Amino acid sequence: MDERTKGRLTKDGIRIFDPEDFAGMRGAGALAARILDDIAPLVEPGQTTGAIDAAITKMVDDAGATSATIGYKGYQHASCISVNHVVCHGIPGDKRLKDGDILNVDVTVIVDGWYGDTSRMYVAGKLSRKAERLIQVTHDALFKGIEAVKPGNTFGDIGYAIQSFVEAERMGVVRDFCGHGLGRVFHAPPNVLHYGRPGTGATLEPGMFFTIEPMVNLGRPETKVLADEWTAVTRDKSLSAQFEHSVGVTEDGVELFTLSPGGKFHPTWG
Numbered sequence: 001m002d003e004r005t006k007g008r009l010t011k012d013g014i015r016i017f018d019p020e021d022f023a024g025m026r027g028a029g030a031l032a033a034r035i036l037d038d039i040a041p042l043v044e045p046g047q048t049t050g051a052i053d054a055a056i057t058k059m060v061d062d063a064g065a066t067s068a069t070i071g072y073k074g075y076q077h078a079s080c081i082s083v084n085h086v087v088c089h090g091i092p093g094d095k096r097l098k099d100g101d102i103l104n105v106d107v108t109v110i111v112d113g114w115y116g117d118t119s120r121m122y123v124a125g126k127l128s129r130k131a132e133r134l135i136q137v138t139h140d141a142l143f144k145g146i147e148a149v150k151p152g153n154t155f156g157d158i159g160y161a162i163q164s165f166v167e168a169e170r171m172g173v174v175r176d177f178c179g180h181g182l183g184r185v186f187h188a189p190p191n192v193l194h195y196g197r198p199g200t201g202a203t204l205e206p207g208m209f210f211t212i213e214p215m216v217n218l219g220r221p222e223t224k225v226l227a228d229e230w231t232a233v234t235r236d237k238s239l240s241a242q243f244e245h246s247v248g249v250t251e252d253g254v255e256l257f258t259l260s261p262g263g264k265f266h267p268t269w270g
Contacts, residue, residue, distance in 0.1 A: 029257030038055075049081040173215075245257070
């Protein structure tokens with residue numbers, strides 16, 4: 001049997017993994033999270049996003065792992081680094097960070113065939129009040145979604161928990177991008193929407209693995225993709241933030257595979 005097709009599929013095409021598969025996801029998630037811990041000192045005014053990505057590439061190589069993004073649909077970097085009004089899929093390059101810039105760094109690694117996918121926010125220099133509030137709301141929205149993960153709930157419950165919280169804070173939930181199933185492949189069913197109605201969508205079952213990765217804009221939720229066909233930005237040029245965990249549904253709740261080993265998931269950890 002192909003390792004990528006282990007387990008069974010639900011009627012919605014979502015793979016149910018075996019209990020022993022959680023160990024593989026823990027290993028991949030732990031490496032991705034450790035890399036995001038280790039790059040934290042590099043995020044400072046004057047640094048380039050390309051230099052941060054080069055450091056990530058070396059860390060992946062040094063760990064004997066594989067970057068899931070290098071070569072994916074022609075992408076050539078070990079991370080996506082999205083600064084200020086870039087919503088997601090920002091391409092690392094020569095642009096230098098300025099004091100007060102906020103950025104999301106998204107890393108996916110492959111360890112023993114398992115995919116670990118996570119992202120978090122950082123700040124170069126001093127965090128402004130409005131950016132701090134955006135980051136806090138986005139962080140808390142992720143965990144509102146995670147709290148809804150337990151057998152018997154639905155994916156609509158996850159989306160509703162995120163959307164209702166964010167919109168009560170008068171911010172916009174991005175609808176153009178979503179979380180996804182993963183395991184021994186990078187992207188698989190289901191699409192994990194960050195908006196929705198309670199009780200709708202597929203029912204959560206133990207053994208489902210997926211990401212939750214809400215993108216929240218200070219302004220409206222609409223985005224557009226630039227000519228490079230990767231970089232997504234807010235249409236109204238408002239700031240955007242994102243946090244992402246890879247999770248697994250357990251018999252009585254949820255396991256987070258990508259917890260920060262150093263407690264550095266939030267940019268104000270220091």
